[in-house]
Amino acid sequence: MDALKSPRFAQPITFARLPLVRDLKGNGVLGAFVGVPFDGGATFYTGARLGPQFIRAESRLLRPYNMDLDVYPFIALRAVDYGDVDVIPTSVVRTLDRIEETIGSVIDQGATPFIAGGDHSITLGVLRAVGRRFKPLVLHFDSHFDYWDEYWGEKYTHGTWVRRAIEEGLIRGVIQVGIRGPQYDKSDLEYPRNSPVPIRVITMSEVDAKGINWLINELRNSLSGSVYVSFDIDSVDPAYAPGTGTREPGGFTSREALLIIRSLANINFELVGFDVVEVSPPLDTANITSLLAANITYQAMSIKARQVNKIAKG
Template identity: 45%
Template sequence: MPSLKPPRYQPANSLESPRFSGVRTFARLPYVQDPADVDVAIVGLPFDTGATFKVGARFGPEAVRGASALLRPYNPELDVMVFETLSCVDYGDAPVVPGFIEDSLGAIARTIQPLAEAGVVTLSIGGDHSVALGELRALAAAHGPLALVHFDAHGDYWDSYFGHKYTHGTPFRRAVEEGLILPEASVQLGMRGPLYDSDDLDTPRHAGFTVLTTTQLMHHTPEEIGALVREKVGDRKAFLSFDVDFFDPAFAPGTGTPEVGGPTSFQGLGYLRACTGLTWVGGDVVEVLPAMDHSQVTAHLGAQIGYEFLSLVALSKR
């Protein structure tokens, strides 16, 4: 059989040039701002003044890109050659406006929009979790309302903070109000920690979300969670949003609102890898805060989350 034409854009070959050399792009991919011949574009969203506690996640994209130099083409857990299947580029960063969340959400949406319209899957690196609303505005405009697969210690479904509707704790409430996501096709995984009220977890459930706390999640195998996610999402187009505080802070210390008692990195990645068989149009990894990290523990985990998402996209295209 004739060999398939390789993807146009691939990482630098780390067997020929050292990983510590070159400009820091995600997985050493080429920096390209043209969507032609691109399957997936990595986009930095360095905005963090939607955070209600510790800021500093604006430096998350830089840290995750640096750690991602260690990623390799083949994912043995999912048996897929990621970069031989996908043409991937690093698209650079959205021109966010520090301190001005609504302006930044607009800038994020305008950055993602041409990629979404061209059918390019986006992997965004935050930034605090408020950036997801800008992503969803652009992706839903191109693809229609999306199913949300959300890994997090917090539901981010509160109505407001300090009397303001736009924060990192409210993006999915706003997304539902704006008709960007389909609650009945959406799953939130890993909720835990003290809450403001006894019905905080029930509010998204009443809207139609399937919500599993960490305790509930850990009673299921990754295979069972994968089946649950596929049943909920069905054939709808899906968006992954992964907050690193989903993990226990022993495994992801570099984040702004840590919650103790979470999954290990091994367990969490297993749940993510199980989410096969979906039609992904975008995803993100958010809330990496390098100033609270040590030895790049969280940055490496954030890079791995991004890599597993690329692997899921590669599987769907293969």
């Protein structure tokens, strides 16, 4: 919707003011924004169930042309807002089934899903849909490992999805970026060495020592084939993204986060899905976390648009 004809504060709120559409195949849609308003997997502060609606609200500031990547992402993807998954607020297990079903439908209709959570437990449901079709490498931005086995005897939380995805054979490997902060035990560091799929951990201490350009080069040398990107907003320093439930000081700046995501456009791989999770509006300040999440999603859509344009040009 043209903001020069209809003001951004008018009309129903959708992501980037895109049309709300469910019939993707009939409309040739290649990219769909999907909300997953669920935080039943959170282990500390909640509120991420409100993430999708606040990310949509802040996304009204997005404009059609990405000058850094020289692409019109919404046009190239014929992008739409698909609406939300109908979650079950009291059940992680049943919600994961709903997510798998909905995202599977999006993929089957020919579109790449761009997802807003919700806490990080939702990514397991997404990967059940994506992973059974592509078995991707997962590029995981986070301050936490998320490969713990259980919390209080519960196997499905926002801190266990990586291990469950590996156990279910959904992914071929994981690259974790931004890990930092105190851990429960030194033994927490052992899981990647015994994992049945490769896990590469890039800590913030390593990024601090070697620099952002080094990190971008490492990703350039590591990504290939089908890749799913999962971006936990707490990989960003809470000074720039305070609206999240398990904050860890010492993360990326908002500029660094956008630069890193944008740099993926120059790497030869296929983006098969993307999520930004753990945005908790009740903990936010002036909606700056939701605004950043909207812009990160925009950059991810732009990456996919570049890939689509490249294929179209042969």
